[in-house]
Amino acid sequence: MHIFHNTHINFLRWRFHALAVSWVIILAGVAIIATKGIPKGVEFAGGTVVIDKFDQNVSVQQVREALDRNFAGGGQNTVVQAYGDPSQHQVLVRVPSSGAEAGQSLSVVAQRVNDALRKGNIGGFTTVSTEIVGPTVGAELTSKGLWATGLSLIGILLYLAFRFQFSFGVGAVVATIHDLLITLAFIAFFRYDMSLNVIAAILTMTGFSTNDTIVIFDRIRENLRSMRRDSMFDVINASVNQTLNRTIITSGTALLTALALFFFGGEVLHGFAFTMVVGIITGTYSSVFIAAAIVSFWRGNAPTRAAAHAPASTMAPAAAQQPQRKQKPQRKAKAS
């Protein structure tokens, strides 16, 4: 069974169109982030989140009014949302401050929120979860995250430059950065909160993206040996076509898993799953239109001639691999 059979699609023909689309999305993302900012979860922004489970149904409006009336500072910049399964009557309240800014105990604000709700007399509730983050934590998380990402990109660049060629390393790393920017743009469009779970999803998706890129690169490296008269442009197109089935199947199954998480994973995993879905799509797309395209720009249209320097023993061309039983007449194997 095949999804695609023996395709000869000229993928690179669309590289400039693709580049334009990418730039539009990234610039739109930058514009939104510059004007409205990227929504940050409490881990990064600092502040207080309280999730209360009410005994009976209350509307978000009732909760908001109770806060407006009884919470000092009113409902300014306060977020009130229904949380999780509606039958659970859970409400999430987020306030941008914790006690720490005023030099008080960290949990002061959470207590004030609950006091205000009790005063509002909108029904009994129990607090199922609180999350309070002081103002200094976010900056540290951000800087550590950036260091980890930056260094791992350099590590991958060096490894690929060693295993393939320098241009391949650059292609893979630029593609990963591209995926990061696109994903951030979509998170900003759909206003998902930047939380640790979303960061985990971004990391997962960069892993997928690099994985996908390397598979195509590997085929390019192999084809460079047999297609010496062809330009890099043609070698890349052939390689992308040859690996197309695998690309579609892998990305498809990964996408299925991510969609399952999105629809069945519950409230906590929502942002995570969304990021995964976007990341898998952009990761697949960037392998061809960013990573491979960069290698093609880099190498121009001249015949490739010199093959990629890779460990020769591992890369024996197809012809050199001898069938095991030479003497016997080879029957044609049937692929079903």
Next chain:
Amino acid sequence: MKNLQWKVITIVVVLVIFSALGVYPILAARKGIHSPGWLMDKQLKLGLDLKGGVHLVLRVQTDDALRLESETEMERLREELQSKNITFSKIDTVGPTQFRVDGVPTTMDANFRQAATEVQANFDRSSASNGSYTFTMKPNVQQNLRDEAVVQARQTIERRVNDLGVTEPSISQQGNDQLLVQLPGVTDVERAKEIMGSQGLLELKIVESGPAPDKNSLMVNGQVPQGDEIVPGATGTPGDASTVYYTVKKVAAVTGRDLRNARPSLDENNQPAVSFTLNNEGGRKFGKVTGENIGRQLAIILDGRVQSAPRIDSRITTEGRITGSFTNDEVQNLSLILRSGALPAKLDYLEERTIGPSLGADSIRSGIIASLVGLLLIVSFMLVYYKLSGVNAVVALIFNLIILLGLMAYIGAVMTLPGIAGFVLTMGIGVDSNVLIFERIKEELEAGRGVRASLNAGFSRVFWTLVDTHVSALISALFLFNFGTGPIRGFAVTLAIGLASNLFTSIFVSQTLFEMALAKKQQVTTLSI
């Protein structure tokens, strides 16, 4: 043939070991089957986000420890100078790591330098004109003190948390001066915080004068008398909440370090109090000081506040009692805090997270349902698309899961939501490895090669692709582990383990399965792929 037998044996052994480590304990715990403890101890633990509990990040204010060291050293120098009759106009701390002596007459310069030699083991001396000397703590000493303070704080908190009776608490250092405290199952955050955060520094000091209603009336010529300090405290009268001040000796007669035990008790008026016992060394010091100061007051100071200042009626050695207006709960907590020893520095709370057990259960249920749905979709696709070879891929995938679970349980990793993300990525890469191999085999078959040759070519060609993808992912995991915090580290660990087990299952297990299927046949002409 022999070769194949060994491969199969290897796979079965690996599978049995990891099932015993990872899968069996979970099932046994669910079904309530009694099993040996060594097996159950290794059970994969759930993180707080899945299980519920309190998660706290606190910073140890290591400056406190430095300040204490500077002050101690300064007091030592003061006594040394006084005993050698070297005059100076002022001696005071400048910051947590510095103190300065002013107005040493030039004639005494050589004497001063000699007197200060002992201080200079840990401090650098610099001199200015007009007889000023500044002592700055050496950088390596600063670093050592800071590190020590964090370690001590961790140990103290550990003792307190264990005393609280929390099951499976986890306290770990994070970065230079932060501690991550996780208390599964605890929901009374306030009590936990109070017990962990109270410094618990007990000092017994001789009262020089006081109590007085305000600080100024205790000053002599507008200054605190040399060698003394002014400490706020309660009046000691029940129901009177106003603050009074005492002038006490700066050097404590006895501190909490000399404590052997502390327990709740009652005072002469049947009010809750804390009784304490000093160790031999402390008892000797306490006996000397109380013997010399009969008739004077002794201030019992807890975390910089006088709790009470009873009159010393006779020489006391090892037994004492802290009275004040305490409730029963307060004396319980106070005894616990004193028993576990003082914190070397104050603590700041940076982050606090309480996850109710029901929310955790919801998350885990949804997470498992979603993972199962995803897995089911992948499995059905593989079976439809790759037919019998799909079975091979599914078996490899299940082996991968079992090895991953077993290894995680064995190294004591904790399952968190980001950890589940690591799981998903591993599953994805696992499927990808199989797809890569299978697609390659199909290509080779179409190129007109025999089944066995195609299988061999498929596996050997794809081998280096898999190495490249796995090494790249490992590079990321490595940096994430080094720089990441808490949950991100969990992600990195899951990913790294998953990559290793995936190489084993997708290459070794999968190839062996093919070999097994083809072993009995003489002529193979078709492959269900």
